[in-house]
Amino acid sequence: MGYSDVDQLAINTIRILAVDATSRANSGHPGAPMGLAPLSHVVFNKFMNFNPKNPKWLNRDRFVLSNGHGCMLQYALLHIYGYALSLDDLKSFRQIDSITPGHPEAHDTPGVEVTTGPLGQGFANAVGLAIAQAHTGAVFNKPGYDLVDNYTYCIFGDGCAMEGIASEAASSAGHLQLGNLICLYDDNHISIDGDTAVAFTEDVTKRFESYGWHTEWVKDGDHDLAGIEAAIQRAKEVKDKPSMIKITTTIGFGSKLQGTGGVHGNPLKADDAQSVKKAFGFDPEQSFAVPQQVYDLCNKRAAEGAAKEQEWNALFEKYASEYPAEHADLARRISGKLPEGWEKNLPRYSPSDPAVASRKLSETVLEKIYEAVPELLSGSADLTGSNNTRWKAAVDFQPPSTGLGDYAGRYLRYGVREHGMAAIMNGISAYGTLIPAGGTFLNFVSYAAGAVRLSALSHHRTLYIATHDSIGLGEDGPTHQPIETLAHFRALPNIMVWRPADGNETSAAYYSALTSHSTPSILALTRQNLPQLEASTIEKALRGGYVALEAENANVTLVSTGSEVSLCIDAAKYLKEQHNVVARVVSVPCFEIFDVQDKEYRLSVIPDGIPSLSVEVMSTLGWDRYSHEQFGLNRFGASGPYKEVYKKFEFTPEGISKRAIATIDFYKGYKVRSPINRAFQQLI
Amino acid sequence: MGYSDVDQLAINTIRILAVDATSRANSGHPGAPMGLAPLSHVVFNKFMNFNPKNPKWLNRDRFVLSNGHGCMLQYALLHIYGYALSLDDLKSFRQIDSITPGHPEAHDTPGVEVTTGPLGQGFANAVGLAIAQAHTGAVFNKPGYDLVDNYTYCIFGDGCAMEGIASEAASSAGHLQLGNLICLYDDNHISIDGDTAVAFTEDVTKRFESYGWHTEWVKDGDHDLAGIEAAIQRAKEVKDKPSMIKITTTIGFGSKLQGTGGVHGNPLKADDAQSVKKAFGFDPEQSFAVPQQVYDLCNKRAAEGAAKEQEWNALFEKYASEYPAEHADLARRISGKLPEGWEKNLPRYSPSDPAVASRKLSETVLEKIYEAVPELLSGSADLTGSNNTRWKAAVDFQPPSTGLGDYAGRYLRYGVREHGMAAIMNGISAYGTLIPAGGTFLNFVSYAAGAVRLSALSHHRTLYIATHDSIGLGEDGPTHQPIETLAHFRALPNIMVWRPADGNETSAAYYSALTSHSTPSILALTRQNLPQLEASTIEKALRGGYVALEAENANVTLVSTGSEVSLCIDAAKYLKEQHNVVARVVSVPCFEIFDVQDKEYRLSVIPDGIPSLSVEVMSTLGWDRYSHEQFGLNRFGASGPYKEVYKKFEFTPEGISKRAIATIDFYKGYKVRSPINRAFQQLI
Structure with missing residues (x-):
């Protein structure tokens, strides 16, 4: 529990790097990194297991910065811990084609788990990462082989806390009793409109308790490193609830404008930047200076992480001999390959087959492939019987204590939470061992638009099973009949919008969606019956x-x-x-x-x-x-x-x-x- | 507080009408109306002030059925209380071109205040209706003239409670201390996926308390009419908090399948329908039978409402002599007309004027017109300084006790709650005395897509001030740069999507948006400066x-x-x-x-x-x-x-x-x- 001057130096280095990078870019958000440096230092230096040399190690702890505008925090951390993110990359912050864009983008930057910035998304992604961990652990862990037992740490701010998507995800996480999820609430009382007193006066802790979360409060998040550590430690010990730790911090800590909106979204003025450096014992004339002791401290932690990965690799090798089938399955999933021959299960139709609604055709596909594709995790935003997303033998993903399923279950009841569902799916996809599919009416994919956009931008293989795809849904009427929805998503880059005409086309849609490793898909499916076309084949449809x-x-x-x-x-x-x-x-x-x-x-x-x-x-x-x-x-x-x-x-x-x-x-x-x-x- | 057999008969009549209409349509949701009949009877018969002969009377109490799929409840109520909704209309439930569509549509059906069905929207609309009441009252009420003091009653179910949009709106309503808002939570434990135990196990009451709401719980909402009445009475007495009354009910009360998902979204089987009728003392062979005593009871209540409107009209006439300017202003607003000559304030530009970002041009318009258009209520989802949505002299709409503004204030701090903002704006628009404008980045209008769609479908004059409209926002990067957004909303019917090129076009956009009485507008505005075009004029742009x-x-x-x-x-x-x-x-x-x-x-x-x-x-x-x-x-x-x-x-x-x-x-x-x-x- 001891913290030395070097810890403080590491914290101040993060702050100064954020000041320097935003100043150089003349753009960006220094305030959040300066306020979050202490708690993120505790998380990275005392809790997180990770190997910067292999950011894809399966059992690493996941870190999500949901308030992605504070990304200089994350970039600074990735740099000092030795990820492939150089000082030059920090100097290119917010410049064209850099790996340090204005908000963190997962597919571009090593060590960034999920793309954040659109508020609330990262929080919900973290819930998805935690679900994926719980599921993967339940499927693959065996006595003596705790192969998959990582935690997900997520920092979120007042902005994320206000977004409905985060409320949805938090309610789900509480229901699902995700003890592997620890969310750190940056309670700094500042958003873009200034003091949160103008719009956000709810009791956040009480709200999270109402969702069934364990909660903690660290009152002095600027200085009380031991208090932060103790709170996280207690959170880790609560195994049947996710934890929300409210950490009261000072935005822009060290700046003349600390604690105000002035330091939120603009670089510090030159004299302020200099005075911060002086106050923290840095040379005010130097920029992007990282003391060697800080690198040493971080390298030590990184080396511990690398050693943990080595141990894990040895364990995984041993697992191979004792559980060869499970080992092969997990290794295959990590490689991103689908099981050999899975596609042979896709149903084929001839014109004499009866007319069937494509939502039912979709259900038939799921029935035929779920055994062959064990990484497929289906679900629905409370429209299971209408979306036809659940194969008959499915087990619900539920806390075992509920008696309604278990964590090895492959069917997720998302509740009436479309936006949360989509962002949770992104998190599940980001974990690396699962392919999430989630259902709602096509019209209500619009509720999830913010997260669907990030499925596309972040290259997630997620499947949106979007039934009731037109006026063909009939009686529910204009409130439920999409008009603009296909145009909307056809205009979105890197997403496949499928609208199959019959059974073979539906099979083709699934083939395409599951084999499109870096692209999400929307499957627009009918409520009404469709005849099998004379000329359709899976192969033709795949063009x-x-x-x-x-x-x-x-x-x-x-x-x-x-x-x-x-x-x-x-x-x-x-x-x-x-x-x-x-x-x-x-x-x-x-x-x-x-x-x-x-x-x-x-x-x-x-x-x-x-x-x-x-x-x-x-x-x-x-x-x-x-x-x-x-x-x-x-x-x-x-x-x-x-x-x-x-x-x-x-x-x-x-x-x-x-x-x-x-x-x-x-x-x-x-x-x-x-x-x-x-x-x-x-x-x- | 007395309830007689006639009350019970009215309740059962509502239930039977829902059974009959869904059976005849062979489609629809009988369960919610059957469970909600008791509490809605108490609301309509004991609390709501309304005149069915003039559904547009300004000071009527507003009723919102947020779980709009249960609309046969609302249609039945509107019918028995004497709105222009006949038995034949009930028989045309869910048929083409009827005024009784599958979900309630405000512009088509007299007495329906807002369009509901997409879950959570109605709840947030109710918050908007309450905001509009508070504001209108603060502006127009004078000693002895409580012209505007109505309540908003909103029923919402588990589905609405799960939606993030409702969480956002509830948090706002708590912050805003809307004592005029009473929300009745239909706690029936059933959603489409069955028992809410599968996905929704949070403590809803505690959550609303965390938002600052007054809460009540009526444990037997099927029978305890006096308890419902007492809870609502207590809620009315809490003037500085919105109230959430959890009312535990039995979905499909009276059906053989009561209390199960089987009665949620499907008509009752014929024998079940007959048995319900028998149990409630109705002739099982008859359909759409409304006992005369029920009409009499409801007519009496309606007559009381009509008398209240008469009193109000007299008061309003008296107000005219004492406060002629205010009277004229309110009368004009009710008529839907803009103030004479307001448009003369719109700025005009010539090519020699400097280049200015259109978000700033938009701000200039607001500065120039805010005095001339007192019904304009601006706001932002926590991007005030970026959206430029606030005129300098603006007062915040805030509870006076906060010291941050008052209810007469015309600037709303929506917080980082885009979806909630848009739906609240729809509610504000629906009230009839205000034109809401709300800002966010264009990219995050997508978060609000569900509500923007309803702005269009419901013919609301709402203005979305959507700044940072392209890659031209620069450093914030792909997470914030819209690509698909204009296509999305251009594909949406009945919405104007403006993307002005300069100052004159920006003025034209405002002219169009404010004069489009039944159509919302999105104003896509730049962060970067734009030169004033040689050829542009307001008139040309208006083509x-x-x-x-x-x-x-x-x-x-x-x-x-x-x-x-x-x-x-x-x-x-x-x-x-x-x-x-x-x-x-x-x-x-x-x-x-x-x-x-x-x-x-x-x-x-x-x-x-x-x-x-x-x-x-x-x-x-x-x-x-x-x-x-x-x-x-x-x-x-x-x-x-x-x-x-x-x-x-x-x-x-x-x-x-x-x-x-x-x-x-x-x-x-x-x-x-x-x-x-x-x-x-x-x-x-």
Whole structure:
């Protein structure tokens, strides 16, 4: 429990590095790092097990800085402990193409576990990391082999505490009794609007107690290192509750503006920076100075971590002989590879198979693959029976004491907490041993938009099972019928938006989602039944778009997705019979995959020479990419039996035909070029 | 406090109507109405002041059913109390074009205050309604004239309680000490996944206490009408805290499946429906039967409400003579009209005016109009200094006891609670006397997407001040730089998405937003400075799109928004000088308004004969509407000084020129038709 001058020096070094980096960038947040330096020093130097030379060691303790704007804290820590983050990287803080961006990005910076900055996300990620640890431990630990027993430490501030996503995740974590989660609340009373007295006067500790958390309070987080250590130690001893330690700190500790909003989001003035350095015994003329004693202290800790990893590796090797199957499974998961041949379980359909809702087709996939893919952890935001996300034999992920399941269970009841679910899924994905899938209605993926964006930005392999994907949900009405949602996520980079038209396309969506190692997927699925298409195969669907109905000398191509593909096929028949017009039909279940097919193929699907008309029962925005004209729904839907809703908006063979003919007429006399042709390549 | 058999009959009538309507629709949620009938009877019959013949009477008590799936409760109540909602309307439950859709929609159904169903929204709306009451009362009430003193009653269930949006709103309401807000928690232990024990085991009462709420618990909400009444009475007496009354009920009370998930989201089986009717003394063969005594009881209450409105009207008339200015102001607000001539305060700019960030231009508008538009209530989700949402003389809306402001204050500190803010704004708008404006970064409007959607669906005049609107925010990096956000909201029906290019366009955005009575607006504003355009005027910008730089015999039209318009003008110069290519430049600050201009005008802006290229530093999705080719950013941004970020992605005169030339080349030899021409009209 002893703390020496070197500890204080390490703390002040972190503070000064934050001052220097924000000054050099003339941008950033010095206040949080200066206030958090003491507690983060205790966490890193006394508790965290990690090996900076292998930031991916499975059983490392996880550290999450949920108030990501304070990232100079994290970068400074990573540097002094010897991660691959140099002084030059600190000098490039907030500069183009540096590994020290304005907020921490997990896929770019070694030692950053999750991408944070959008407030509340990191806190919920930490809950996901803790869930993944609990599950992985429950599956793989054996007597004498505590292979997976790490803790997750998360710092969060007032901003995170105010965000609903953190409330959702905290309530879940309390329910799940995650004793391996220790969250340190930076109680500094300052947010961007100044003193939190203007908007945030709740009793945070009491709130966390109401969720079932163990709580602690360290009143002088600026100086009481022993108190911080003791509180964390007590928290570690509480095994059946997550812990929230409120640590009262002074934002910008050492600055003339300490304790005020003035030090939150702006670099210190030059004279203030100098005076801080003087006060902490640093040379005011020097920048980015790290005393050798600090490196020595941190290297010692890092060496202890490296030794722990060595021990772990030896244990894991021994485990191989005693539990070869489990060893192979865990080693495979760590490598990121899926089990050999898992995809053979994907169901295939022929046209004679009955019409089935794609949410049910999705359930069938889960039933068929859950044994082959043990890292798949499904769940739903309280819509299990509607999302069809639970295979029959599933066991719930629950604290054993509840009698409702156990930590080895692979089905997570997220509650009505879509945003929390998505961010928890990101955390589960970040842990490295699981692939999370979570269900809600497509319309309510919007509630989770902040976290879905981070799934994409952080390269998480997460699956959003988004059922009730259109006006086809019928009676629930406009409040539940997505119009803008597909456009929204099609505009988001690095995410696959699938809208399968039948069983083979649904299987393809799962194949794509599970094999896309660095990309999340949204599977938009119907409530209503869909016939099995004549031309569909898994392989064709995996090209993102394909010809669902070919025709010679066609007058028009109908381009569509999901439930409207079979409708377009009916429309093609109607056009032939009623108007002697020949229509081809194309299914584009996934824009993002179709877009990266070779141009020749794409042009074979949407050819030159004839106009194309898109048909999708939601916003037409973005459909110009594949069509000359668009038939969609640029208004809110309606409450009623779904067939009547479709009819109201003219999504019928007649309604489509009318627009197909208008499209053909409109392009008469024009040299029609496929929209696949573009003047230049987009930046991607 | 006496309750008679007629009360019980009224309660059972509500239950039976819910059973009948869901059975007839073969869809819907009977369980919640059956469980909530007793407490809603007490609320409507003993507490609520309302006049069914004038559902818009200002000082009525507000009723919000946050668990909107239980809307047959609300429809049944509205019917029996004599609102313009007939038995036939109940029979049309969940049918196309009925006023009884699957979830309550405020703009369609008399007596429905806010649109609910997406969970948590109604609860947060109720907080907004209470804020609006407190503010309106503080502004207009005078000694002897308690003109505005209504209560807001809100029922919410476990689902709402789990949603983060409700947590955010509850924390705000506690801070704001809203004594006029009484929330009734339907503690029935059932959500879609079954017993809440699977996911929701927190102590809800303790949580609300942590927020500073007064709490009560009625243990037998199925029978203890007097207990419910007493709890509400005590809640009304607590003037400085909102109240949460936990009322333990039995979902589906009376059904064979009562107390289980089986009665949540499905109509009762025929035999169960019959047995319920028998048990409650109704004829099992009859449907939609309302005993005359029930109508009589409810009519009596409604008549009392009508009399209260009469008294109020008399008081308001008397107020006119004593406080003519205030009377005129309030009467005008109720009428929905803006003050005469307010728009004369909108600043106008000429090209010689300095370059200014549009977030600052927005602040200038607020400074200029706040006195003229007293119903404007601004605020921010803890980004006041960044969003520039606060005029200098603003007083905070705060409980007077805090010493930080008062309830007449027109600036709301929402805290870091974007989703809560947006839903609270919807509630404030729904009250009828205020126009709420709320700020956050554009990227974090996504956190609020669920509520923004309801702003649009419910026709609320809310203003989202969305600053830091692109990679132009610079150093904060990809976590904060929107890519998909404008596409997302452009795909959402009934919302204006403005991205002004300069001062005149910013003034136009405010003019449009404030005069769009039934449509919300998002104002996407820059962090970086923008020059004042040569050709811009408020009037031109109010056409949604206009020619910012005209040129004869042009080779290409560059179509753009916001910060990229001046960049396109620079590119046009560069094209002329370096390539002897003539480019026109078009600014389209608001798609939704441009789309409804006459075709001739639109074709004059984006003419036939030459190709057009769009330029916007975010997703290109949707830009095909106005351009043949698109230059945008279909990947995440980068952290760095903003000019370097623009350069990295080639958003420079050179980069634009390169693509303009590629576009011109690509269309050589083609008969180029403006994308304004379409084969058929979209459904809107």
